[in-house]
Amino acid sequence: MRRLPERQARVVALRYAGDLSVREIAQVVGVAEGTVKAQLHTARARLQAFLEATERRERP
Template sequence: MTELAGFDEFYAAHYSGLTVQLYLYFGDRQEAHDIAQEAFCRAYARWGAVSAYEDPVGWVRRVAWNLALSRWRRTRSALNFLRRHARLEPPAEGPSPERVAVTAALANLPERQRRAVVLRYIGDFTVPEIAEREGVAEGTVKSWLHRARAALAAELDDEPEGDQR
């Protein structure tokens, strides 16, 4: 029990100072806290030996600096790798205004009409396939599609197109 109490006091006395040093090195408070925690966890795991050292704080500080250096090297290596292997892709363009308008108009349709339109014109389902999938008569699907096209045409200021299939 005294060993644990000794570690608690050690931790309370030195954690803040080490964290400040690491923060000034990294410039990132969260990284400083993470590394300080890791260093103290390693000290705790070996507390029987570390507490007997002439300078246990120096040992924890050295572990923390080694951890910080390792993280910095890993980050630098990863960034160098990304720079060397960066793909030169052109920036992706956003959706066209027409696509945005159609998506918004579809969102205003009743759910069954919207599903029928998507299945028919995006999913390339036939009317009989939609009817079977939805468990309704083909005439019902045709009605949904007709109403949906009329609503979309009104909202998009277009003439409704007949179902060509």
């Protein structure tokens, strides 16, 4: 999570740790639902890329 920009980290935390819906997150953050969806998509892609890179470095 520390590798994500602050806004993306907040949206991810609200979604998964806070168990909020996209609509609820949009209200809390003060942005459109589409923006929340885009931030979640981008954050998941960044996290996936980081995990894949980490896994490649750890393989013998």
